[in-house]
Amino acid sequence: QVQLVESGGGLVQAGGSLRLSCAASGRTVFMYDMAWFRQAPGKEREFVAGISWGGGTTDYADSGQGRFTISKDNAKNTVYLQMNTLKPEDTAVYYCAAGSSGVVVIRSSYGYWGQGTQVTVSS
Numbered sequence: 001q002v003q004l005v006e007s008g009g010g011l012v013q014a015g016g017s018l019r020l021s022c023a024a025s026g027r028t029v030f031m032y033d034m035a036w037f038r039q040a041p042g043k044e045r046e047f048v049a050g051i052s053w054g055g056g057t058t059d060y061a062d063s064g065q066g067r068f069t070i071s072k073d074n075a076k077n078t079v080y081l082q083m084n085t086l087k088p089e090d091t092a093v094y095y096c097a098a099g100s101s102g103v104v105v106i107r108s109s110y111g112y113w114g115q116g117t118q119v120t121v122s123s
Contacts, residue, residue: 001025001026001027001112002024002025002027002029002032002057002098002112003024003025003026003089004022004023004024004096004097004112004113004114005022005023005024005025005079005114005115006020006021006022006094006095006096006114006115006116006117007020007021007023007117008020008021008117009093009094009117009118009119009120009122010118010119010120011121011122012086012119012120012121012122013121013122014086014088014121014122014123015085015086015092016086016121017082017083017084017085017086018119019080019081019082019083020036020080020081020083020084020094020096020117020119021078021079021080022034022036022079022080022081022096023076023077023078023116024077024078024079024098025077027075028074029053029072029074029077029078029079029098030053030054030073030074031100032051032053032098032099032100032112033050033051033052033053033080033099033100033101033102033103033104034050034051034053034070034096034098035043035048035049035050035051035070035096035097035098035099035110036048036050036070036079036081036094036095036096036097036099037048037074037094037095037097037107038090038092038093038094038095038119039092039093039095039116040089040091040092040093043092045095045107046061047061047106048060048061048063048068048081048094048107049061049064049068049069049070049081050070050103050104051070051071051072051079051103052102052103055071055072055074056111057102057103058070058103059101059103059105060089061105063090064083065110067083067085067086068081068082068083068084069081069082069084070082071097074081074116078091079096081094083119086119087121088121088122088123089121090119090121091119091120091121092118092119093116093117093118093119094116094117094118094119095113095114095115095116096107096113096114097110097112097113097114098110098111098112099111099112116117
C-alpha cells in the first residue's frame with residue numbers, strides 16, 4: 001500500500017512555471033512506476049508524464065514534451081513535475097499515480113492515486 005499526496009498547484013500566468021510534488025508514504029516510490037495525470041473540466045483524465053521505478057525511463061505526452069520534466073527523489077520518497085512555459089490549456093487538476101506495469105499511459109495500470117492539486121493558468 002502507498003499513500004500519495006500532491007502539492008504545489010496554484011494560479012500562475014501564462015508563460016510561468018510551477019513545480020508539483022507528490023509525497024509518498026507507506027511504501028517507497030522506488031518500488032513503483034510513477035506518473036502524473038491531469039483532468040480538465042468536462043474532459044477525461046489524461047496522461048501527462050511518467051517515470052520508471054528506477055528512474056531510467058521517462059515518457060511525456062505530446063502536450064508537455066519539452067516543457068515538463070518528471071523526476072523522483074527516492075531519498076525523499078517524492079516525485080516531482082516541473083512545468084515551464086505554462087499555457088491556459090494546462091489548467092486542470094493534476095494527479096499523481098503509482099503502479100507496477102511500467103511507464104504506461106493507461107489510467108487503469110496505476111493502482112494508487114493522490115487526491116489531486118489544482119493548476120490554473122491565466123491568459
